[in-house]
Amino acid sequence: MDPTTISDLPTSVQFNFENGEFLPFVKLEQRFVSNLAPMFFDQQAVREIIDQTDRLVYDIRYYPFITSNSDMALGVTRIYPGKVGDEYHMTKGHFHEREDQPEIYFCVQGNGFLLMETMEGDFQAVLWTPGTITHIPPQYAHRVVNTGDHPLIFVASFHLSAGHVYEPIIERGFSQVIVQQNGGPIFQSNPRRN
Numbered sequence: 001m002d003p004t005t006i007s008d009l010p011t012s013v014q015f016n017f018e019n020g021e022f023l024p025f026v027k028l029e030q031r032f033v034s035n036l037a038p039m040f041f042d043q044q045a046v047r048e049i050i051d052q053t054d055r056l057v058y059d060i061r062y063y064p065f066i067t068s069n070s071d072m073a074l075g076v077t078r079i080y081p082g083k084v085g086d087e088y089h090m091t092k093g094h095f096h097e098r099e100d101q102p103e104i105y106f107c108v109q110g111n112g113f114l115l116m117e118t119m120e121g122d123f124q125a126v127l128w129t130p131g132t133i134t135h136i137p138p139q140y141a142h143r144v145v146n147t148g149d150h151p152l153i154f155v156a157s158f159h160l161s162a163g164h165v166y167e168p169i170i171e172r173g174f175s176q177v178i179v180q181q182n183g184g185p186i187f188q189s190n191p192r193r194n
């Protein structure tokens with residue numbers, strides 16, 4: 001990220017609880033269905049959406065609080081409501097490259113689940129409502145799923161040096177997926193693992 005933000009002085013940004021935006025921010029990333037294509041199990045639904053009008057699934061604003069000897073970062077993610085086939089909108093999900101790097105997620109607005117899973121297969125799902133704060137231990141992949149009708153907004157705090165590894169999620173996904181059935185969310189075994 002922008003190296004001009006290096007500062008050894010205290011730094012603040014101003015967060016807007018209504019829309020999840022904060023100022024100033026250094027980078028904005030947008031992830032569309034096309035960017036997440038391998039993550040959803042219903043590949044026909046993915047193709048139909050991409051062929052018609054690609055759709056924004058979530059965006060992330062970042063601020064890297066880089067000092068001369070630390071690399072804490074802030075990320076605020078907004079997952080818009082929606083589904084791909086029956087599967088709810090969600091983040092890609094990733095492991096941290098460094099095995100000693102945890103993360104803190106703070107659900108500010110919306111409803112859903114935080115999914116976490118180790119390479120050994122320990123799967124954990126936490127119901128998220130506004131105010132839930134979760135510590136994600138090192139070596140747990142993490143993904144957030146928006147099962148509500150409104151944007152799900154969460155704040156993340158992590159070290160930039162943690163790194164991101166997406167390949168195992170692209171190849172296998174998490175062991176459970178969350179789909180809509182009878183108007184509400186249910187967990188199912190990931191069909192991609194069968």
Ligand code: S6P
Binds near residue numbers: 076
């Ligand atoms: C970074 C942190 C978040 C995610 C963001 C998008 O460690 O966990 O800022 O990058 O929520 O998720 P993903 O899985 O697409 O990177």
Ligand code: ZN
Binds near residue numbers: 094
């Ligand atoms: Zn992370």
